[in-house]
Every structure is written in structure tokens, then in C-alpha cells.
């Protein structure tokens with residue numbers, strides 16, 4: 001071993017040197033960074049976690065997956081090994097305690113990242129629900145379809161599923177009220193010329209001794 005490997009060419013230190021730099025200089029050269037934002041979606045019904053696009057049935061907490069996402073997305077100085085990564089505060093400007101080592105030298109930092117758990121619904125639970133929808137909003141306006149889908153985003157927690165149709169889309173809704181809201185909102189915003197509502201009996205409610213109904217709301221542009 002020559003001088004080259006023993007001393008840091010940048011600061012002259014002989015402590016914790018590898019690959020041509022000491023730990024302190026590596027630390028100074030690459031500022032540690034966590035991803036600006038991490039989000040994990042959780043199924044509100046069964047607790048499944050959406051990890052990189054796949055629904056995972058798991059007993060692990062959402063924090064476990066958020067921690068994984070932070071670790072994977074972290075940009076650290078060369079030769080860093082993460083020893084501890086702990087979420088201290090969730091939400092906007094969340095706080096993370098990070099401990100890592102560079103060539104056995106220990107660094108500790110409190111870092112910032114936007115850390116969110118989002119309510120969602122997994123495919124399985126969505127499928128069960130879709131047999132139990134209370135209303136359908138049929139929107140027939142193919143040329144505005146993308147805008148309509150964007151617009152409907154704010155109703156997402158009431159939407160069970162969306163089905164693409166030849167002349168537009170069908171929104172399967174959890175409740176009649178949410179269907180009416182969505183339809184009225186869409187009608188106003190996209191200036192639909194007609195809105196028709198129809199009720200359909202689909203079974204009998206024994207407890208109330210009356211039919212259970214679904215509603216269909218249809219929005220069209222007459223040209």
C-alpha cells in the first residue's frame with residue numbers, strides 16, 4: 001500500500017479512507033438526500049398495501065413500506081450503508097432520522113420529506129363492491145372523455161369503478177347522493193344538454209318491506 005490509499009487527497013486525513021477519499025470528504029461531496037415525497041396507498045377495507053403498483057396483503061404497517069420507499073429513493077454519498085431510518089413525523093415536511101456509515105464513520109441527520117399514506121381500495125375489495133353499487137352515472141361525450149375523467153377525480157372515494165364504453169364512460173357509484181352530485185357537477189361544467197334519471201328495482205329490502213333500487217343517471221349531448 002502506498003501513500004495514495006492511506007491519505008485522502010482532498011484533505012490529507014488518514015482516517016476512514018477508501019476509493020481515494022476519506023469519509024468526511026465523501027460526505028461533503030455528495031449531500032445526502034431523501035426523495036422529496038413518498039406515498040403509500042392503503043386499501044381502506046382490507047388494509048392491503050400498494051407497493052410499486054401491486055396490491056400486497058400484508059401485516060406490515062404502512063410505515064414499514066414508507067421506510068422502504070425512503071431507503072430505496074435515498075441518494076447518499078458513495079460507500080454509505082444505512083444503519084437506521086426512522087420516520088419521526090408524517091405528512092408535509094415530514095421528518096426522518098437517518099443514521100448511516102461511510103467506511104465505519106457514523107453520520108446522523110434529521111432529514112425532510114413529504115410522507116403520505118393515502119386511502120384507496122384494492123382490486124379485490126373493489127370487485128366485491130362493484131356488485132353492490134347504488135348508482136351508475138352514464139356519460140356520453142367521447143371527445144371530452146379525458147377531461148371528464150380528470151374532473152371526476154375529486155369524487156374518487158365514491159367511485160367504485162369506471163367502465164369505458166363506446167360512446168363514453170360509466171361511473172359506478174357507492175351512493176345515490178354521490179351519483180347525483182357527480183352528475184349535476186358534470187352537467188354544469190361540461191354543459192350537457194340532457195340529464196335523465198331512472199330508477200330500477202334490483203331486490204327486496206326485507207327489513208323495510210320495500211324494493212331496493214338503483215339509479216341510473218344519463219348525461220348526453222344532443223347535437
Ligand SMILES: [Zn+2]
Nearest residue numbers: 008011022025
Ligand atoms: Zn478527506
Ligand SMILES: [Zn+2]
Nearest residue numbers: 043046122125
Ligand atoms: Zn382491499
